[in-house]
Structures are given as C-alpha cells and as structure tokens.
Amino acid sequence: MFGTGLLKGLGVTLKHLRDTYLDDRERVPSRYEGSIDLGDGERIIRQPIDQEGLLTIQYPEEKRLLPERFRYIPMLIWDTEKGEDRCTACGICAKVCPPQCIWIVRDSDENGKPITRPAEFYIDAAVCMSCSFCAEFCPFDAIKMNHDFELAVYDRYPQLVYDKEELTVPIEYYAALWPTQYAAEQELIRQKEEEERAKAEAKAKAEAEKKAQAAERPKAQRSPEELEALKKKAAERAAARGKSASDEGKGQDEDPEAKKARLEELKRKAAERARQRQQESGE
Ligand code: SF4
Ligand code: SF4
Incomplete structure (x- = not known):
C-alpha cells in the first residue's frame, strides 16, 4: 500500500526516540556516569552493551570507549624489556596480507649478511582492509591491531603510507588496548x-x-688379587686349548692317505656315472 514504507520508517524513528528517552531517564542524574574524563572537555563514554536507543555524543570532544576487539590499522610491537623490535622480518604478514599492502626490508650486519630485524616496514593504510590476518599469522606476536581510527589526512601519499617509526608502539600500549x-x-x-x-x-x-654413575664405576673394578686369579684361569684355558690342538694335529698327520683313497673312490664313481650317461644317450 502506498506510504507503508514511510510509516514503518517513522515507527523505527519513534521507537529509537522512546528508547533513548527511557535510557536517559534510567541514567539520571547523568548519562556520563562511568565515562573517562580526559580534561579540556574531552571524555570517553562507556556505552553499555545492553543500552537501548541512540545515544548521540559530541564527537570529537566525546568518544565512545571502543571494545577490545576493535581493529583498524596494524601496529608493530616494541619490546621495552628487551629493548628491541619483536618483528624478525620473516615476511609472513606481507605474504598473507590479502591486498598486499605491507612492504618489509630486512636489515643486514656490517658484512651485508641479513639479520632478523626489519630495516624498513611500511603499511599502506589506504589499502589496508583491517582484516587482522597479519596479526593472526605473525608467529612472534610482533604485529597487532591498533584502535586509532582518527587518521584523516588531505593527501593519500605519503601520509597514509606508514613507516616503521609511525607503526611502532611500546608493548605497554598494546597491553592497555x-x-x-x-x-x-x-x-x-x-x-x-x-x-x-x-x-x-x-x-x-x-x-x-x-x-655420578660414571664416577662410581672405578669402585666396581676388580681387586689385584681377583685380576691375578683371572689371569691364571686364562693361562690354564690357553694351555688346555694348545694341548687339544696338538692332539688334533696328530690326527691330521694320518689323514693324507685316507684322504687320497677317498678322492680316488670319488673319481672312480664320477667316471662310472659319466660312462653310464654316455651309454644311455647312445641308446
Ligand atoms: S610482523 Fe611478524 S609476521 Fe610480519 S615480518 Fe615481522 S615477525 Fe614476521
Ligand atoms: S590488516 Fe589485513 S589488509 Fe591490513 S595490513 Fe594486515 S593483513 Fe594487510
């Protein structure tokens, strides 16, 4: 029906008007209760998650308290305890960044050998889509998402291309955010x-x-008397072996004749088998 959409829209507006009025009444004497006063008329307003209606704030003097998981442009973490960048210039963030807006130049030592530190680090904030992939994939927790959204400038280049210095924040800043x-x-x-x-x-x-076990081992070594007894036994065994070998040697002296006879017998048998095979093939 003509005008239904218009009536629906007005209904939504009226609902917000009523909710805002009621919410304001609930917060009497001040809806600024619980807000953070920054001085000079500036304050950060905490807006409860269950708040109904539309709360108009006087931006930029008043700002909303952003939720922790709010993300805008990435920031690089400076480890104040160690006094160094957390970033190792591994390049993973640059690889996973969907719009490819990260550029990293790895630092090198005096001999020109690459080292695990970025010499330069740029992010094009005009291209960054705040996806947070870089922060999620960084294996060193070196890049995190900043809450700072007031980045408006007149020219895109070079103002919106942030360098390492502009991107770096102390770890305490990240801990507070x-x-x-x-x-x-x-x-x-x-x-x-x-x-x-x-x-x-x-x-x-x-x-x-x-x-400790190795140190205890020498104690387990045998005494000189035991060693003497062992030597004696070994000598006796060697003598016994020598005797049996000489006895076997004697037996071996008689062997050549028997061996010759056995060989003759084997030769004769082989010749006989050969003759038999010849006869069979001739038939
Ligand atoms: S920010 Fe993280 S992922 Fe990116 S280069 Fe540095 S250490 Fe690697
Ligand atoms: S937030 Fe997303 S788009 Fe922005 S620099 Fe990180 S990976 Fe790239």
Whole structure:
C-alpha cells in the first residue's frame, strides 16, 4: 500500500526516540556516569552493551570507549624489556596480507649478511582492509591491531603510507588496548617458559645421574688379587686349548692317505656315472 514504507520508517524513528528517552531517564542524574574524563572537555563514554536507543555524543570532544576487539590499522610491537623490535622480518604478514599492502626490508650486519630485524616496514593504510590476518599469522606476536581510527589526512601519499617509526608502539600500549588478549598471551609465554625450564632441569638431572654413575664405576673394578686369579684361569684355558690342538694335529698327520683313497673312490664313481650317461644317450 502506498506510504507503508514511510510509516514503518517513522515507527523505527519513534521507537529509537522512546528508547533513548527511557535510557536517559534510567541514567539520571547523568548519562556520563562511568565515562573517562580526559580534561579540556574531552571524555570517553562507556556505552553499555545492553543500552537501548541512540545515544548521540559530541564527537570529537566525546568518544565512545571502543571494545577490545576493535581493529583498524596494524601496529608493530616494541619490546621495552628487551629493548628491541619483536618483528624478525620473516615476511609472513606481507605474504598473507590479502591486498598486499605491507612492504618489509630486512636489515643486514656490517658484512651485508641479513639479520632478523626489519630495516624498513611500511603499511599502506589506504589499502589496508583491517582484516587482522597479519596479526593472526605473525608467529612472534610482533604485529597487532591498533584502535586509532582518527587518521584523516588531505593527501593519500605519503601520509597514509606508514613507516616503521609511525607503526611502532611500546608493548605497554598494546597491553592497555588489548588487556584480555595480552594476559592470555603472557600466560602462554609463562607456560612455555615453565615447560622449557622443567625440560632443562630434567636434562641436567639425567646428566648429573650419568656422571655420578660414571664416577662410581672405578669402585666396581676388580681387586689385584681377583685380576691375578683371572689371569691364571686364562693361562690354564690357553694351555688346555694348545694341548687339544696338538692332539688334533696328530690326527691330521694320518689323514693324507685316507684322504687320497677317498678322492680316488670319488673319481672312480664320477667316471662310472659319466660312462653310464654316455651309454644311455647312445641308446
Ligand atoms: S610482523 Fe611478524 S609476521 Fe610480519 S615480518 Fe615481522 S615477525 Fe614476521
Ligand atoms: S590488516 Fe589485513 S589488509 Fe591490513 S595490513 Fe594486515 S593483513 Fe594487510
């Protein structure tokens, strides 16, 4: 029917108006309760997830508190404890980036040998689609998604091509932005370190046991008296072997005649078989 869509739209607007009014009434005396005052009239407003209606805020003085999983442009993590970039310039993020907007130049030492550190790192923020693939695939937790969305500039180049310096943030910044994820990662790191420590301790223990066993071995060596007795026994066995060999030798002296007779017999039998075969083939 003509005008139905218009009435439906007005209904939605009226619903939002009512919800907003009721929500405001519920928050009397101030809907700013629980917001973070940044001074100079600026504040970050916490909007509860169950809030109904449309809450208009006075941007840019007022901003919404973004959820932890909000993501915009990636940032590179600087490990303040170690005093180095977490990035090893492995290039995985650049490979998995769907619009291919990451460029990395690996650093090298004084001999020109490549080292695991980026000399340059660029992200074209105009092309980045905030998919977070780079952060998910990075094996070193070196690249994470930033919440900073106020990046408007007049010219795309070079302002929207961020270099390493612009992209790098201290790890504390990341911990404040992503507290739950950071805590989970730290827990994983702690578990891994504990496992490695336990492995190293077990290895050291096994080596110590091995060394102790090796140190105990000389005690198990035989006494001079035992060695003397063993030598005596060995000499007796050798003498007995020598005697039996000489006895066998005697037996062998008589063998040539018998051996010759056996060979003659074998030759005769072979000749007879050959003759028989010849006769059979002649028939
Ligand atoms: S940010 Fe991560 S994935 Fe990308 S090059 Fe650095 S270490 Fe590799
Ligand atoms: S968020 Fe996605 S598009 Fe942006 S740099 Fe990372 S992988 Fe590329």
